[in-house]
Amino acid sequence: MREIRGKSLSLLIKEDDIRRRVRELGKEIEEDFSDSEDFVVVGLLKGAFVFVADLVREIDLPARIDFLWVSSYGQGMESSGSIRIVKDLDTDIEGRDVLLVDDILDTGITLREVYDFLKIKNPSRLKTCVFLDKKGRRKVEFEADYVGFEVPNVFLVGYGLDWGELGRNLKGVYAVED
């Protein structure tokens, strides 16, 4: 049994299922953006780094890849309410086709704010992709264009998602048991 800080982890999504789903998402995105002349993938640090790394290798299109770092959850398990830009993009996205990628859509606060922040930079297209979606938890209206898996309202770690910076390097997605 895997543990973090004495709490046991139970496997929710295994590596093989992730690989299969990420491949499907990549092909879907590849098709939808196949007409794009200037495609940019924007990942949100830190949580999306694993998903972005796998996803972009399943999208057979010329792509720029950049990361935006916003602070949201801090060390705990609860949403802090609003976001702060820690590191802005290096890439100019004006007139480009952008895919915004995050690890998990929960209250929707993060993606809603980041979406609006990127929109101001005038991309010609702005789509969103999340690895996980906790649909029942939304506090603001926001739906992603591409969703890997719908998940229940439990705290998850692995595949980039952390609990106080631990657990990001787990290959599967695990629920932290109470």
Ligand code: 5GP
């Ligand atoms: P939102 O702003 O939609 O509430 O939250 C999005 C962010 O909250 C994610 O990028 C992630 O950092 C964090 N988050 C939400 N749910 C979970 C969870 O179950 N596990 C982890 N590790 N982070 C989560």
Ligand code: MG
């Ligand atoms: Mg986090």
